[in-house]
Amino acid sequence: MTDATTSLLTPDAHTKKRNAAETRFKMYGMAAIGVGLAMLLLLMGTILSNGTGAFQQTFITLKVELLEAKLDKKGTRNLEDLKKVTTFGYTPLIKNAFGQVVTETGIETKLKTKDQAKLLSKSAAADLRNYVLAKPDQIGKTVEFTFLASSRVDGYLKGRVSRASIENDKNINVAQLDFVDQLKEAGVLKKRFNINFILGADASDQRPEAAGIGVAMAGSFFMMLVVLALALPIGVAASIYLEEFAPKNWITDIIEVNISNLAAVPSIVFGILGLAVFINYMHLPQSAPLVGGLVLTLMTLPTIIISTRASLKSVPPSIRDAALGIGASKMQAVFHHVLPLAAPGILTGTIIGLAQALGETAPLLLIGMIGFIASNAPGGITEGLMSPNSAMPAQIYEWAKRADPAFYERAWGGIIILLVFLITMNTIAVILRRRFERRW
Amino acid sequence: MYDAPSLENTVDQKSTKIAAKDVQVYYGDTHAIKDVSVDLLDKTVTAFIGPSGCGKSTFLRCLNRMNDTIDICRVEGDILLDNEDIYDPKVDPVQLRAKVGMVFQKPNPFPKSIYDNVAYGPRIHGLARSKAELDEIVEKSLRRGAIWDEVKDRLDAPGTGLSGGQQQRLCIARAVATEPEVLLMDEPCSALDPIATAQVEELIDELRSNFSVVIVTHSMQQAARVSQKTAFFHLGNLVEFGDTTQIFTNPIDPRTESYITGRIG
Numbered sequence: 001m002t003d004a005t006t007s008l009l010t011p012d013a014h015t016k017k018r019n020a021a022e023t024r025f026k027m028y029g030m031a032a033i034g035v036g037l038a039m040l041l042l043l044m045g046t047i048l049s050n051g052t053g054a055f056q057q058t059f060i061t062l063k064v065e066l067l068e069a070k071l072d073k074k075g076t077r078n079l080e081d082l083k084k085v086t087t088f089g090y091t092p093l094i095k096n097a098f099g100q101v102v103t104e105t106g107i108e109t110k111l112k113t114k115d116q117a118k119l120l121s122k123s124a125a126a127d128l129r130n131y132v133l134a135k136p137d138q139i140g141k142t143v144e145f146t147f148l149a150s151s152r153v154d155g156y157l158k159g160r161v162s163r164a165s166i167e168n169d170k171n172i173n174v175a176q177l178d179f180v181d182q183l184k185e186a187g188v189l190k191k192r193f194n195i196n197f198i199l200g201a202d203a204s205d206q207r208p209e210a211a212g213i214g215v216a217m218a219g220s221f222f223m224m225l226v227v228l229a230l231a232l233p234i235g236v237a238a239s240i241y242l243e244e245f246a247p248k249n250w251i252t253d254i255i256e257v258n259i260s261n262l263a264a265v266p267s268i269v270f271g272i273l274g275l276a277v278f279i280n281y282m283h284l285p286q287s288a289p290l291v292g293g294l295v296l297t298l299m300t301l302p303t304i305i306i307s308t309r310a311s312l313k314s315v316p317p318s319i320r321d322a323a324l325g326i327g328a329s330k331m332q333a334v335f336h337h338v339l340p341l342a343a344p345g346i347l348t349g350t351i352i353g354l355a356q357a358l359g360e361t362a363p364l365l366l367i368g369m370i371g372f373i374a375s376n377a378p379g380g381i382t383e384g385l386m387s388p389n390s391a392m393p394a395q396i397y398e399w400a401k402r403a404d405p406a407f408y409e410r411a412w413g414g415i416i417i418l419l420v421f422l423i424t425m426n427t428i429a430v431i432l433r434r435r436f437e438r439r440w
Numbered sequence: 441m442y443d444a445p446s447l448e449n450t451v452d453q454k455s456t457k458i459a460a461k462d463v464q465v466y467y468g469d470t471h472a473i474k475d476v477s478v479d480l481l482d483k484t485v486t487a488f489i490g491p492s493g494c495g496k497s498t499f500l501r502c503l504n505r506m507n508d509t510i511d512i513c514r515v516e517g518d519i520l521l522d523n524e525d526i527y528d529p530k531v532d533p534v535q536l537r538a539k540v541g542m543v544f545q546k547p548n549p550f551p552k553s554i555y556d557n558v559a560y561g562p563r564i565h566g567l568a569r570s571k572a573e574l575d576e577i578v579e580k581s582l583r584r585g586a587i588w589d590e591v592k593d594r595l596d597a598p599g600t601g602l603s604g605g606q607q608q609r610l611c612i613a614r615a616v617a618t619e620p621e622v623l624l625m626d627e628p629c630s631a632l633d634p635i636a637t638a639q640v641e642e643l644i645d646e647l648r649s650n651f652s653v654v655i656v657t658h659s660m661q662q663a664a665r666v667s668q669k670t671a672f673f674h675l676g677n678l679v680e681f682g683d684t685t686q687i688f689t690n691p692i693d694p695r696t697e698s699y700i701t702g703r704i705g
Contacts, residue, residue, distance in 0.1 A: 248511050318548035322611070324509065326561040326618055327538030336560070337550060 047415055053158050054413025057194030057209060058149035060120060060183065062097040066132060068140045077136045087125035091117065094124060105186040109179050119176060121148035121209050149189065151208040151406035153180050157191050160405060197413060201375050202395060208406035211399070213414045215377050219289050219369070219389030220358060222378070226293020226385070227300055227357050232350055235304030243312040244334050263302035270299045271363030279367060287368040287388035295367060296357040303356060307349025311342040344436035351429040355422050361393040370394040392418045457482040457622060457652040458503060463517035465498055465507070472498050476678045478671055485644060485653045487667035487684065489660060491699065494673040496656045500624050503654065504540035505533040521622070538565055541620035545627040547607035549599030554591050557599040557610055558582060561618035577617055585613025586643045605636020612643060616651070623647060625655040629662065641666050660700055664688050672696045
């Protein structure tokens with residue numbers, strides 16, 4: 001103002017400096033977001049490229065003649081007699097089937113049928129036996145049966161195994177890989193979508209091709225059931241009391257601080273608490289989703305309480321005044337007006353809490369839900385809650401630490417499934433929030 | 441106190457509805473209301489005026505015990521509604537608030553339909569035995585709130601979708617639906633434009649035939665327009681209480697005069 005020559009059309013030095021600082025800050029911000037996005041893309045790319053293979057599996061389709069002379073010498077179809085034939089009795093049938101395929105398709109190979117049969121999963125004979133025990137009337141007939149190929153063969157088709165990489169591999173040799181190529185040519189061996197990975201049970205170290213995440217998924221589901229049934233009512237009741245009814249004094253202050261602290265406690269601490277209290281003291285079954293659910297409930301409660309209180313707080317006090325002003329009791333005001341308005345927020349908090357609990361691994365370590373391989377899907381709710389099981393993240397960890405690279409692929413596949421669940425839950429939370437959000 | 445009746449506002453033959461005697465209100469250590477004694481008459485509009493923070497709203501909220509919801513608030517003295525002490529331990533504030541309705545500064549309809557807004561009070565107090573009876577109460581209340589004609593075709597529409605003035609009249613309708621005996625209004629027009637204000641003021645005048653109305657207002661013109669009795673509060677004291685015409689034309693206390701002429705406040 002003192003300088004008469006200053007024009008508004010030319011920015012002065014001070015303004016230039018300020019504008020430059022602002023521009024720089026914007027650049028930093030964009031750079032930070034860019035780095036974050038790049039990391040996310042890298043992460044998703046890695047997960048997808050490593051994990052999608054797990055959803056495909058190599059199968060070999062063979063016509064197996066179920067010889068009565070081998071399987072049911074008496075010809076009675078008596079189940080007890082059929083059960084006496086072990087998987088050893090079925091192996092020759094599979095070898096025969098290979099022999100037949102070779103002659104039918106005209107493949108030229110020097111491999112013995114014994115070595116040809118090694119292309120199948122180690123569970124092939126057992127699978128066939130289960131099939132026969134379930135359908136004894138098929139004995140004597142020739143049935144087309146789709147066997148899982150061994151993980152080496154599967155890896156060969158997925159590019160994980162090559163002729164160079166199997167030099168020291170006792171499980172497969174170059175001649176067998178040649179045979180695989182021929183079978184593939186003949187259409188006997190195919191790679192296709194493998195529903196068993198999503199719905200099936202985990203398998204032993206020797207049979208990565210048969211492993212699935214389904215049973216662990218059931219374990220996770222039952223845990224979430226426990227968490228939802230306990231954490232939601234307890235959390236909401238606690239928050240309503242604290243927010244609407246409790247007197248504001250030092251006791252409630254201490255409770256409030258401690259709830260916030262609880263939210264910051266490392267999850268493994270909840271795990272050791274669960275081990276000490278639920279298993280050692282209350283003698284609940286080890287590795288059971290019930291115990292896992294109880295531990296995760298403890299972990300989820302603070303999240304739910306904090307988000308519920310926040311959404312109760314966000315309901316304007318004028319609504320409470322309005323209800324009280326026309327003679328509603330405090331409880332009526334809360335349950336008729338405040339709670340319905342806070343419900344979307346509570347729901348969102350609950351879903352996010354559940355999603356957190358679903359991805360939690362550390363506490364499960366301590367209550368024995370890691371390392372246990374459930375081979376059967378639970379039959380009912382009681383069994384699902386009480387019988388030992390694993391959970392999705394625990395199963396992924398379990399696979400990741402096994403030696404066979406075929407399990408490594410399954411770990412990535414498991415991560416994809418887990419991520420699908422988490423993203424779905426978070427999306428539902430966002431949609432609910434958007435849909436029921438109210439403006440005042 | 442009432443020995444200066446004006447010609448147009450003859451109120452002295454009416455009975456006392458609420459009698460407050462030596463009321464003290466404390467917020468923690470702050471003495472917010474000091475020795476307030478006032479008799480509020482039936483079927484009369486009483487205005488509370490005074491500068492911001494003088495305690496007029498606080499005192500109003502004592503009359504239906506809305507201050508109970510504030511933990512640190514303490515009320516001493518007697519407030520009698522029809523000769524019954526409303527701060528008696530045996531009194532349930534919920535029952536009291538059904539008798540002493542309240543309309544707030546900011547229109548605060550429930551985020552529900554217009555119908556449900558009005559029907560909520562009768563529902564929780566069990567005033568209607570059937571749907572038809574409830575419909576009748578809702579219509580009567582909306583008519584009393586002077587908003588029936590505007591909303592009769594869209595009773596299912598959300599109350600929050602109305603304009604500010606309509607919302608406030610809806611809130612008044614909601615308050616009268618429970619058939620209160622006293623209606624407390626805490627600056628009901630402060631969030632409204634002049635046209636909506638005029639409508640609400642007209643409504644207040646009509647409500648006088650059925651209820652005893654107490655209105656807190658910042659606008660002295662409004663107090664002069666709608667009330668028969670006026671109480672002037674200053675720094676927690678009731679400075680002067682009398683007929684509205686007398687307060688505005690011939691105030692006794694110099695502070696009252698200073699306030700209505702705009703020198704303090």
